[in-house]
Amino acid sequence: MGHYILNVNGAQLSVDAPGEESLLFVLRNHLDLTGTKYGCGEGQCGACTVILNGRAIRSCLIPVSAAANLKIETIEGLERDGHLNSVQQAFLEEGAMQCGYCTSGMIMNATSLLRHSPHPTDEQILTAMNGNICRCGTYPRILAAIRRAEQSGEAA
Numbered sequence: 001m002g003h004y005i006l007n008v009n010g011a012q013l014s015v016d017a018p019g020e021e022s023l024l025f026v027l028r029n030h031l032d033l034t035g036t037k038y039g040c041g042e043g044q045c046g047a048c049t050v051i052l053n054g055r056a057i058r059s060c061l062i063p064v065s066a067a068a069n070l071k072i073e074t075i076e077g078l079e080r081d082g083h084l085n086s087v088q089q090a091f092l093e094e095g096a097m098q099c100g101y102c103t104s105g106m107i108m109n110a111t112s113l114l115r116h117s118p119h120p121t122d123e124q125i126l127t128a129m130n131g132n133i134c135r136c137g138t139y140p141r142i143l144a145a146i147r148r149a150e151q152s153g154e155a156a
C-alpha cells in the first residue's frame with residue numbers, strides 16, 4: 001500500500017492504494033470519477049483514455065504509482081465555467097454516441113489530438129482515433145464531430 005498525491009483536473013488529491021493498482025481503478029473506485037470507463041482492461045479499446053501530462057493514455061495500463069504528481073485530466077475536467085469543451089459540444093451536436101460507453105475515451109483522445117494538431121487531415125484523425133473502439137458503430141458521427149470541433153476554431 002502506498003500513499004500518492006494525484007493532480008486530477010487541477011486538484012491535488014491524496015490516495016492510499018497499492019502502487020500497481022491501475023490509474024483507471026483509482027480514478028473510478030477511490031476518487032469516484034466514473035466518467036472514465038472500464039472496457040477491456042488490456043489497452044485494446046480506449047474506453048479508459050485520460051490525458052496524462054498532455055498525452056492521451058490508457059489509464060488501465062498505467063499503475064497509479066507512475067501517475068503520481070503528474071497532471072491528469074479526465075472527462076470531468078474538460079468543462080470550464082459551465083461550458084463544454086469544443087469536442088464535447090461537437091459530440092452533442094452531431095449526436096455522436098449511441099450507448100455512450102466509448103464516448104468519454106473518444107472525447108479525451110480527440111481533445112488531445114486537436115490540442116497537438118488543431119487542423120488534422122482525415123488520415124491523421126483516423127490514425128489518432130484508430131485504437132478507440134465503438135461497439136455501436138457510430139464512427140461516421142464521431143468523425144463528423146471531430147471535424148466540427150476542428151472547424152469551430154476553438155482550442156479543444
Ligand code: FES
Pocket residue numbers: 037038039040041042043044045046047048049058059060061
Ligand atoms: S479499458 Fe483500457 S484500453 Fe480498454
Ligand code: FES
Pocket residue numbers: 096097098099100101102103133134135136137138
Ligand atoms: S456509442 Fe456505444 S460503444 Fe460507442
